[in-house]
Amino acid sequence: MKSSRVGRGLLAGARGLYLAIVSLAGSIVLFVLAVVSIALILLGIGVFTTPVVLAAVRRFATLTRWQAGQWADVRIPLPYREEPKNPRRGVVGQVERCSRLLKDPATWRDLEWLLVNMTLGFVIAVIPPALIGYAAHGWVLALGVWKPIYEAGNGEWFAFIHVTSQSSANAAAALGTGFLVLGLFVNPLLVRAHFLLARTLLAPTASMRERELALRVDRLEETRHDAVDTSAAELRRIERDLHDGAQARLVAMGMDLGTIEAIVEKNPAKAKEMIAKARQNSGEALNELRDLVRGIHPPVLAERGLGDAVRALALRLPVRTDVDVELPGRADASVESAAYFAVSETLTNAVKYAEADRIWVDVHHAQGMLRIAVTDNGRGGASIGAGSGLSGIERRLGTFDGVLAVSSPVGGPTMVTMEIPCELS
Template sequence: MTRLRNAVVAGARGLYLSIASLAGSITLFVLSVLSIAFILLGVGVLTTPVVLTAVRHWATLRRDQAGRWANVPIPVPYRPFPADIRSGVTGQVERCSLMLKDPATWRDLQWLFVDMIGGFVTAIFAPVLLAYWVYGVVLAVGVWEPIYDAGGGEWYGFIHVTSQSTANQAAALGTALLVLGVFVNPALIRGHFLLARTFLAPTATMRERELALRVDRLTETRHDAVDNSAAELRRIERDLHDGAQARLVAMGMDLGTIEALVDADPAKAKQLLAQARQNSGEALTELRDLVRGIHPPVLAERGLGDAVKALALRLPIATEVDVELPRRVAAPVESAAYFAVSETLTNAIKHAGADRVWVDVHHADGMLRIAVTDDGKGGAAIGAGSGLSGVERRLGTFDGVLAVSSPAGGPTMVTMEIPCELS
């Protein structure tokens, strides 16, 4: 029974895919060819990015269906657009150029051409094997006779139906096709998606290029991490020298003076003792602040979730924190994620004019995902000199990514992803 149900489901999906291959793929292929041809006339520069974006959405939908319907994973191979791409006509021209230079674009167009022929054929057999059986049964119950009387016989496959006997043979053949469909329909749908994967998946050359870009990015972010670490060490040294160390030196001098005055001028010695006590308290406070800036104790003791909640409690605006972390992540990733969230929240308070902030922290599919959303004025962007650029570099050290959605007028949503496993 399960096999029959799977065959029927595959037949329905095959019917959908065959219609989609004819209607969707043919339409997009024709529009793409025409739009690229019109680049010579100028108008294609504006239409091509729109059409190719539609092609990418169509191909991505098929990739998603391949994974869900046939367990055929197809990675997305498109090169990302640069973060500083311009808007308006200039931006459209730049998008057009970037899309046409992307090898995945031309493979998408090849897939559209193959899908409207080979994709249609592989998909249409699944519903035909089930539906054709119905027609054979209909012929056998008597419909063959009026057809024959009207001027000839009906062909059912290789059987010429001219009598009840041949009609029964047609029904038997239809039953055999039905049984065949029960066993091969899921394989036909899988074959359809395997054909699509031949064109929609990244090639070895594209994967090598992607790997090279990833290595370059990791090398760059590693250099940034080393530079940032050196700068952080210099800051710690400066803070210790100008802050706690200076107070401890002053306290030592006060204690030396007290030792000399304790018998000769007890009142003055008492006054210096109070000053030394104040200096020791201030030095301790500065050391605690310094340690908290290096690695907050709550982060080391209770993990990322509680550290972010503690951070939210100190903010001057209403902040909601939702954490789903059944176990802890590695300490370096925790530290990077914590300070990334801290910097993002600081931006929301200083620049966004937000009244409320939402923080979501969870782990799924081998990724630590963090989303920080505020109801501010929007307009945030990753650019030189912005705090978000520093966050991007910090995450890049761990092969993490940062995405920002911040239309004018808000809201702003900053999403961070770091590949990691829970301990």
């Protein structure tokens, strides 16, 4: 227990030293660059430099958020507005991006945080290493360093102790030990206080959360309309498939049976031939109905879950497909269905358009999120755009507040990542 306390106190001292250096140096540099860059917008130069500088500020703030969670268990959510999916390019796109960043309240709160971080944040962060360093200084004085200092002048003050002899140096060492013990207890608290101070400016405000909630409501409303449109289109497809497929075959089979009934006594051979044809039509109609049912909700998905359903998909592909599934339970049927058809569409795209000869599928669940990654070694160049299959997948996932990300440089490889928030049973 004591060794654990000592280790945490010393580690907090080292982290405090790091934070003090980074808080002072990083905050000053980024704040000055941001102010100068924003001022240069009037000359036109800042339009190109400001997004770069503000992106660096956000990365610095995001690093602080990560450290806050890892080092002090202080959670700081991201407050930034979402970037458009298909931003404009060129000078116009650069101007729009600069304008978006400057209109985002989180940008100005980041700059306020830089000011606080280089002042009060620096003071809080520097105390932990100062306590340990000052304690070490007291011990160094007791080891005989006090004597040349005393001979060179009039001694040295260690806190309230005037070190002029070995006994006073020993007292300084004893006081230094007290500073060390104090540091072992308060250093973790001071590091946490540093991050709590950062959270006051880096976390979303109430107005930001309200705006985020309004955006989410709008997005859910949009995805709800998409889901309704998709369902209507799916019903029309089912109606068309039934009319043109199984229904037509059943009608033809009924007509054949009527003909058979009329000629069975006069021409048994012809009747037997038509019976064989009717049997063939009934088998084909049954196969079409099975395919239609499989397209609505595959039996393997309902019976054995998403993992086995994705494996079954992979077995039907004409290219080698490796599937890795880690699901300790099952999601809701609607979520499984959305994920299944999203994977099915992605695999079809990889085979049909990307011309891939190797595909990897990874399905797992972590931190309340179903994550699916489909990677292929095809020609790449895929993007989420109007009319593409990927945009349809994005709308399907959006119904469940899911997201889709695509990384597909020209020449490949292509990675399509899907995330759906859900819990497993």
